[in-house]
Amino acid sequence: xxxxxxxxxxxxxxxxxxxxxxxxxxxxxxxxxxxxxxxxxxxxxxxxxxxxxxxxxxxxxxxxxxxxxxxxxxxxxxxxxxxxxxxxxxxxxxxxxxxxxxxxxxxxxxxxxxxxxxxxxxxxxxxxxxxxxxxxxxxxxxxxxxxxxxxxxxxxxxxxxxxxxxxxxxxxxxxxxxxxxxxxxxxxxxxxxxxxxxxxxxxxxxxxxxxxxxxxxxxxxxxxxxxxxxxxxxxxxxxxxxxxxxxxxxxxxxxxxxxxxxxxxxxxxxxxxxxxxxxxxxxxxxxxxxxxxxxxxxxxxxxxxxxxxxxxxx
Amino acid sequence: xxxxxxxxxxxxxxxxxxxxxxxxxxxxxxxxxxxxxxxxxxxxxxxxxxxxxxxxxxxxxxxxxxxxxxxxxxxxxxxxxxxxxxxxxxxxxxxxxxxxxxxxxxxxxxxxxxxxxxxxxxxxxxxxxxxxxxxxxxxxxxxxxxxxxxxxxxxxxxxxxxxxxxxxxxxxxxxxxxxxxxxxxxxxxxxxxxxxxxxxxxxxxxxxxxxxxxxxxxxxxxxxxxxxxxxxxxxxxxxxxxxxxxxxxxxxxxxxxxxxxxx
Ligand SMILES: Nc1ncnc2c1ncn2[C@@H]1O[C@H](COP(=O)(O)OP(=O)(O)O)[C@@H](O)[C@H]1O
Ligand SMILES: [Mg+2]
Numbered sequence: 001x002x003x004x005x006x007x008x009x010x011x012x013x014x015x016x017x018x019x020x021x022x023x024x025x026x027x028x029x030x031x032x033x034x035x036x037x038x039x040x041x042x043x044x045x046x047x048x049x050x051x052x053x054x055x056x057x058x059x060x061x062x063x064x065x066x067x068x069x070x071x072x073x074x075x076x077x078x079x080x081x082x083x084x085x086x087x088x089x090x091x092x093x094x095x096x097x098x099x100x101x102x103x104x105x106x107x108x109x110x111x112x113x114x115x116x117x118x119x120x121x122x123x124x125x126x127x128x129x130x131x132x133x134x135x136x137x138x139x140x141x142x143x144x145x146x147x148x149x150x151x152x153x154x155x156x157x158x159x160x161x162x163x164x165x166x167x168x169x170x171x172x173x174x175x176x177x178x179x180x181x182x183x184x185x186x187x188x189x190x191x192x193x194x195x196x197x198x199x200x201x202x203x204x205x206x207x208x209x210x211x212x213x214x215x216x217x218x219x220x221x222x223x224x225x226x227x228x229x230x231x232x233x234x235x236x237x238x239x240x241x242x243x244x245x246x247x248x249x250x251x252x253x254x255x256x257x258x259x260x261x262x263x264x265x266x267x268x269x270x271x272x273x274x275x276x277x278x279x280x281x282x283x284x285x286x287x288x289x290x291x292x293x294x295x296x297x298x299x300x301x302x303x304x305x306x307x308x309x310x311x312x313x314x
Numbered sequence: 315x316x317x318x319x320x321x322x323x324x325x326x327x328x329x330x331x332x333x334x335x336x337x338x339x340x341x342x343x344x345x346x347x348x349x350x351x352x353x354x355x356x357x358x359x360x361x362x363x364x365x366x367x368x369x370x371x372x373x374x375x376x377x378x379x380x381x382x383x384x385x386x387x388x389x390x391x392x393x394x395x396x397x398x399x400x401x402x403x404x405x406x407x408x409x410x411x412x413x414x415x416x417x418x419x420x421x422x423x424x425x426x427x428x429x430x431x432x433x434x435x436x437x438x439x440x441x442x443x444x445x446x447x448x449x450x451x452x453x454x455x456x457x458x459x460x461x462x463x464x465x466x467x468x469x470x471x472x473x474x475x476x477x478x479x480x481x482x483x484x485x486x487x488x489x490x491x492x493x494x495x496x497x498x499x500x501x502x503x504x505x506x507x508x509x510x511x512x513x514x515x516x517x518x519x520x521x522x523x524x525x526x527x528x529x530x531x532x533x534x535x536x537x538x539x540x541x542x543x544x545x546x547x548x549x550x551x552x553x554x555x556x557x558x559x560x561x562x563x564x565x566x567x568x569x570x571x572x573x574x575x576x577x
Binding site: 209210211213214215216217218219220221224229232233236306307308309 | 398411415
């Protein structure tokens, strides 16, 4: 309990730091929301008037504190270019990116575990070696390029779907999932390859341990031994990796959403950056920070669940 | 028919440039309900011989010679399926380090029951649990329910080895192979484990292959003794004969080297 309390405090401090850095970044980088809204040939007077109206002429710290206070109350400001509350804008797009990330994570975990175990069952055989080589290769392909390949193959060659088409989750959830599947696969494949590599080596390390020999001495088959005994031990190092992967997948989705023309968080983040729509950018980055912190917290809980030896410690 | 009969048994490793003969021309047998002690300094091939009987030697990069007949059938010539039917059901094995032989992330109960889950598919989960608890009590773990729900790191070394014995005994095997089972334990616990093994041998007609480098332990527990050196059999015979009238120089030296306090 004390542990979780400590963890909570450190999470809140991290969030505070992130909020400050994000806010400060917009004060430092060149470009101005008022200028970008009015166009570069606006008069100086009109720009100054708009800056005053937007509150941009107040001192930095004052602006930061009032923004932070609003955020705590759940008010993230109003988007300059979309003209709607940032909270609502994000909430509208969040399910898209979140679904894609969850889908990618399920694919990554669900595929890497059986593949890695199969490779370990036939460790150092020709099958294992060729899979290993293939895996090294797949690991190095960026997700957006896989996205382009998948779109071309399934969309243009096989014509299984219409590239660029997208169905809102509000209209038809099934069709929405269908459209997200390919982008999720594009994100998952390199991550899956990385997981297979890590898991294979973790399993082979565990397989040399004596409890494995004991399991064999009870007449279990290799697959039984791998699934019942080795896997849970080998997953311990993978939990951290998958936790980091979630953060990575959210970042990756920004690019992949462009390739598949999906109107998720990544899309509005990119447009908002180019339009200097700072309330939106700040809101999305805060949200990503919250997600990353939550995932970290979850990883910690999961760690303690899987490895009973940790439970007794601080 | 002898329970176990080892004939001209040998092992040759092929995992380096030159083949390496680590066991050669070993012959011995073990009666139903007997206790055979194998003694020899470290590296003399005791563990390799034990693993071969339990069917746990790797299949690659080594050559097995001779025959190991268990209840009349040659373990060395069985396929994997036949072997698995014996393992955990008829032949069980315990090792030196009970700490590393238990899965650290699995509770004790499921590990003790494992041989039943593999071999007695007809048993229900409750029956398995009841049997496991009974076995935990048999190995003198009084707080069996608590042990059942514990993780390995929560138990002492002696308790862990008792758990290993309970897990081995859960399916009432005919042969228990114990490879240095007390070497990692302190002296009082060591004596308790020896007593426990002797009791199981008498109560359940369990045959035991007891391996140790410690002659005084071998003398306490064995009915007959086998002395090994450099992978070869030095001499074998009933325990009294070996200790009172050793024939070979090597055996005489071993016996002379036993600290007097222990005898
Ligand atoms: N993979 C291997 N390759 C070659 N020699 C090995 C291998 N594993 C064990 N040995 C050798 O086999 C011999 C017998 O070992 P072991 O049966 O463990 O001895 P003991 O149990 O009597 O101490 C040792 O000399 C050891 O060096
Ligand atoms: Mg040994």
